[in-house]
Amino acid sequence: xxxxxxxxxxxxxxxxxxxxxxxxxxxxxxxxxxxxxxxxxxxxxxxxxxxxxxxxxxxxxxxxxxxxxxxxxxxxxxxxxxxxxxxxxxxxxxxxxxxxxxxxxxxxxxxxxxxxxxxxxxxxxxxxxxxxxxxxxxxxxxxxxxxxxxxxxxxxxxxxxxxxxxxxxxxxxxxxxxxxxxxxxxxxxxxxxxxxxxxxxxxxxxxxxxxxxxxxxx
Amino acid sequence: xxxxxxxxxxxxxxxxxxxxxxxxxxxxxxxxxxxxxxxxxxxxxxxxxxxxxxxxxxxxxxxxxxxxxxxxxxxxxxxxxxxxxxxxxxxxxxxxxxxxxxxxxxxxxxxxxxxxxxxxxxxxxxxxxxxxxxxxxxxxxxxxxxxxxxxxxxxxxxxxxxxxxxxxxxxxxxxxxxxxxxxxxxxxxxxxxxxxxxxxxxxxxxxxxxxxxxxxxxxxxxxxxxxxxxxxxxxxxxxxxxxxxxxxxxxxxxxxxxxxxxxxxxxxxxxxxxxxxxxxxxxxxxxxxxxxxxxxxxxxxxxxxxxxxxxxxxxxxxxxxxxxxxxxxxxxxxxxxxxxxxxxxxxxxxxxxxxxxxxxxxxxxxxxxxxxxxxxxxxxxxxxxxxxxxxxxxxxxxxxxxxxxxxxxxxxxxxxxxxxxxxxxxxxxxxxxxxxxxxxxxxxxxxxxxxxxxxxxxxxxxxxxxxxxxxxxxxxxxxxxxxxxxxxxxxxxxxxxxxxxxxxxxxxxxx
Numbered sequence: 039x040x041x042x043x044x045x046x047x048x049x050x051x052x053x054x055x056x057x058x059x060x061x062x063x064x065x066x067x068x069x070x071x072x073x074x075x076x077x078x079x080x081x082x083x084x085x086x087x088x089x090x091x092x093x094x095x096x097x098x099x100x101x102x103x104x105x106x107x108x109x110x111x112x113x114x115x116x117x118x119x120x121x122x123x124x125x126x127x128x129x130x131x132x133x134x135x136x137x138x139x140x141x142x143x144x145x146x147x148x149x150x151x152x153x154x155x156x157x158x159x160x161x162x163x164x165x166x167x168x169x170x171x172x173x174x175x176x177x178x179x180x181x182x183x184x185x186x187x188x189x190x191x192x193x194x195x196x197x198x199x200x201x202x203x204x205x206x207x208x209x210x211x212x213x214x215x216x217x218x219x220x221x222x223x224x225x226x227x228x229x230x231x232x233x234x235x236x237x238x239x240x241x242x243x244x245x246x247x248x249x250x251x252x253x254x255x256x
Numbered sequence: 257x258x259x260x261x262x263x264x265x266x267x268x269x270x271x272x273x274x275x276x277x278x279x280x281x282x283x284x285x286x287x288x289x290x291x292x293x294x295x296x297x298x299x300x301x302x303x304x305x306x307x308x309x310x311x312x313x314x315x316x317x318x319x320x321x322x323x324x325x326x327x328x329x330x331x332x333x334x335x336x337x338x339x340x341x342x343x344x345x346x347x348x349x350x351x352x353x354x355x356x357x358x359x360x361x362x363x364x365x366x367x368x369x370x371x372x373x374x375x376x377x378x379x380x381x382x383x384x385x386x387x388x389x390x391x392x393x394x395x396x397x398x399x400x401x402x403x404x405x406x407x408x409x410x411x412x413x414x415x416x417x418x419x420x421x422x423x424x425x426x427x428x429x430x431x432x433x434x435x436x437x438x439x440x441x442x443x444x445x446x447x448x449x450x451x452x453x454x455x456x457x458x459x460x461x462x463x464x465x466x467x468x469x470x471x472x473x474x475x476x477x478x479x480x481x482x483x484x485x486x487x488x489x490x491x492x493x494x495x496x497x498x499x500x501x502x503x504x505x506x507x508x509x510x511x512x513x514x515x516x517x518x519x520x521x522x523x524x525x526x527x528x529x530x531x532x533x534x535x536x537x538x539x540x541x542x543x544x545x546x547x548x549x550x551x552x553x554x555x556x557x558x559x560x561x562x563x564x565x566x567x568x569x570x571x572x573x574x575x576x577x578x579x580x581x582x583x584x585x586x587x588x589x590x591x592x593x594x595x596x597x598x599x600x601x602x603x604x605x606x607x608x609x610x611x612x613x614x615x616x617x618x619x620x621x622x623x624x625x626x627x628x629x630x631x632x633x634x635x636x637x638x639x640x641x642x643x644x645x646x647x648x649x650x651x652x653x654x655x656x657x658x659x660x661x662x663x664x665x666x667x668x669x670x671x672x673x674x675x676x677x678x679x680x681x682x683x684x685x686x687x688x689x690x691x692x693x694x695x696x697x698x699x700x701x702x703x704x705x706x707x708x709x710x711x712x713x714x715x716x717x718x719x720x721x722x723x724x725x726x727x728x729x730x731x732x733x734x735x736x737x738x739x740x741x742x743x744x745x746x747x748x749x750x751x752x753x754x755x756x757x758x759x760x761x762x763x764x765x766x767x
Contacts, residue, residue: 047397048276048424055435063442072324072374076390079439081383085447085455087645087678089462093631096620103623103631110618111610114306116379118466118524122316125378125464131318138309138316142609145620154631159642159678160461164472172476172646174738180642182635203680205636210682210707 086203088157092123092186094136095154098146106139106151127201129153129186133193140191150196151189157182157202276427279420283545285400287537288391288429289358293349295530296369296388300349303380304342308608310376312338320377330371336600341368343599347592352395355405356588359396366392384528390432391535398425404549406578413579429538434496441492444485449679451489452656453481454710456523465524474522482655488515499539509536640731643684645676647729647737656711663739665718667746673714675705675729675737683707687730688714693723718743 058077061068068078094106107113113121123135136151158181161173169177184205188197200208212218266274309315312335321329333341345368351361369392373385399421401407408418449455457478460471474480491511498504513536516529540548550557577583611617623631650658650672651665658674665671673688683706690699698720705712716727720743729737 044276044422044424048428051394051428052431055432059435059439059442062439069324072321072326072329075320075324076386079383079436080443081440082443082447082455082459085449085458087458087680089464095623095631103628104620105623106620110621111608114303114309114379116303118464120464122310122379126318128323130323131316131378134316134318139620142611142617143620144617152632156631159645160458161645161678163461163463164475165469168472168476174740178641180639182638182642183631183633184636185632185634206638207680207707209636210680213682 087160088203089160089163090124090127090202091120091156092126092129092132093154093156094123094132094139095152096136096140096145096148097150097152099149100146102146103152104145106136109139110143129198129201132187133189133195136189137193148191150191151193152185153187153189155184155186155202157184276424277422280423280426280542281403281418281420281546282398282400282426283403283542283549284537284540285395285398285426285429286355286402286404287540287545287549288534289355289362289395289400290353290404291534291537292388292391292395292531293353293365295527295534297346297349298530299380299527300346300369304346305603305606306608307339307342308335308603310380311342311372317375318378320374320381323377330375332375336604339600339603340596342372343596344592345369345372347595355401355407357585358401358405358407362392362396362401366396382528384531387436387528387531387535391429391531394425394429394432397428400425410579410584413575426538429535430499431496433532433535433538434499437492437495441489444489444492449710451482451485452710453478453485454676454679456481456485460522466526468520468522468524470518471522471524478657479654479659482657484518486655487511491515505539509539512536638681640734641736643678643681643731644729644736645678646674647727647739648674648676649727649739649741650674653713662741664742664744666744667718667720667722669718669746671716671718671727671741673716673727673729673739675712677705677710677712679710681705681707684731686712687733688716689728689730689735690716691726691728693725698725 054077058074058079060066061074062078062080068074068080092107096104096106098104107123108121116122116125123132126132126135132153133151140148158179162177162179164172166177182202184199184202186199186201187195189195199205303310306315311317311333313332314335317332319329319332321327345365348361348365348368351357352365366389369385370389372380373389374381399419402411402418402421411418444450447455457475460468460475460481491508495508495512499508513533516532519525520529537545577587607613609617648658648661650660650662651669652659653672653674658672675686677684683704685702686705687700687702689697692698699716701714701716703712703714722743722745724740724742727739727741728735
């Protein structure tokens with residue numbers, strides 16, 4: 039290889055890696071385009087205190103609910119023992135999973151598609167023998183079900199909420215009468231539809247909240 | 257009388273020149289070339305039966321470019337072509353490992369692995385995909401096929417000696433690793449809860465990765481996680497500057513191998529640690545890499561020598577075919593074509609979706625009414641007990657977490673009560689209570705814990721008669737955690753129940 043070409047490759051390659059480091063350190067356009075994914079080393083930047091599972095359901099015109107995940111032909115587990123849809127934490131591809139299952143199965147006409155998140159405290163992932171060493175109280179497993187988004191039969195999004203963790207964080211912030219009064223006064227409208235990386239970032243201004251349902255205080 | 261002439265001190269440019277352009281036989285790169293495909297195969301092979309579902313128009317591809325807003329950046333292949341291309345990827349990976357038409361195989365593997373690696377960002381794309389793409393790119397620019405390869409054997413048969421080549425591809429791989437660690441350290445600086453061990457603890461407990469029983473066990477000892485967090489951070493920062501020679505190289509690479517092995521055992525990561533450890537081969541010098549390779553392949557060479565002495569005619573035929581400029585590549589292409597056609601046919605026969613079953617396509621699984629009510633419950637509030645991760649009692653804090661959890665104390669010791677809370681949570685009022693063995697309330701103290709805090713601490717000086725007591729934790733007025741402790745006589749045991757409590761600056765006492 040010509041010497042000048044190898045000089046150019048070395049300088050170019052190291053410059054690109056250095057650019058990635060600088061962008062990541064300074065928070066400058068680090069997610070602007072797909073190329074940045076190859077030079078920004080933000081492994082496991084986000085983390086959650088809850089274990090979350092995604093249930094994709096179809097509601098037939100008869101009102102019967104059907105499981106779309108796991109699909110009837112079997113579920114692929116890419117990393118461990120849970121299905122693919124659980125790694126779509128940003129809820130970006132939900133309708134594609136749903137439509138693929140519907141396309142390859144026999145079923146009645148579908149009225150709508152639902153994404154339900156199931157969440158539980160990660161401490162319940164400890165095996166029984168370790169639980170007994172760690173805690174005095176008995177294990178009282180409890181999971182929470184939360185309607186995250188709704189789609190029509192063609193996959194068009196009809197309703198989308200924050201994730202379970204983001205919802206909890208928002209409720210903590212909005213439990214403030216003065217703040218709610220200010221929000222109503224100005225009446226801005228935002229429908230955040232982003233791919234969330236953080237778990238509890240404060241959302242600006244006003245937006246729709248999921249309808250309050252019965253709490254699970256027991 | 258003679259005097260020694262001191263050799264001139266090399267200039268910076270001279271040292272850079274030597275660093276990048278010293279010539280060597282690429283044994284280290286050949287080692288990476290041979291191992292990397294089999295490491296990646298751990299993830300690639302299990303996905304072959306589901307190529308249709310993951311990577312084709314008849315499935316659910318989830319392209320990385322879609323999540324960045326570059327819709328339809330690259331075409332999604334029809335099922336038969338996706339299967340053929342994926343099978344070709346596997347064949348090229350074997351070719352790279354064997355060093356057969358190495359550069360061609362590397363280019364093909366780079367393109368196909370990069371394509372399939374980014375067409376499924378949900379269950380294929382991870383940072384090890386990115387690492388592998390970088391490695392494949394740098395290997396493509398190198399002469400890693402000049403040694404320990406079928407290409408090298410063919411060169412020798414043609415009477416050519418393996419050339420030495422500049423070290424800059426290997427140097428770039430080393431620099432890439434150090435820069436990647438630096439980037440990971442920057443991520444840790446920005447990640448909330450990393451240096452308190454919460455980030456790693458919750459990661460150890462998740463079931464989203466492969467099984468990690470050591471992680472479950474280690475999560476019970478938060479101070480070890482805190483120490484590991486700081487150690488990992490320091491090692492990642494310093495690696496790029498110390499890993500080049502001597503003791504620094506030994507320590508950095510040794511720690512690195514240990515760190516990556518621990519991520520396998522504690523976090524359930526499989527391919528990422530294997531790829532990272534493979535990259536450490538680039539830190540072997542030419543002589544070290546050659547010695548390692550010859551030591552590891554000694555049984556194979558012995559077998560080859562025995563076979564060659566048994567079947568000289570077979571060896572001659574093999575050599576004739578293998579070095580022929582037409583038969584060898586033509587034969588290889590023919591074999592590949594047969595395998596690709598067979599793979600497409602086999603995948604069709606598998607009928608992944610069950611649409612060609614005698615009973616017809618699968619029907620959807622209906623959800624039982626009770627389960628449907630549970631799924632559609634739409635819980636938006638969390639029970640008090642589920643806001644608590646753990647309630648512990650000890651005496652020593654390190655890095656903001658209890659270093660010791662104890663059940664026995666001496667009269668006069670200061671007990672530290674720690675409530676670890678699950679994020680995200682609201683601003684909370686946390687109460688600590690103390691009961692004696694008969695259940696009588698002895699003490700009640702409270703604190704505000706703001707939403708940003710993951711832990712609350714309360715310091716309680718134990719000046720109690722010997723016996724059994726119970727500390728309790730209340731959230732929203734409910735008892736959510738308790739610890740039974742035994743107080744033993746101390747140096748200054750007293751008969752009266754006189755006690756003092758100390759807490760953080762926001763304590764409010766309630767009686």
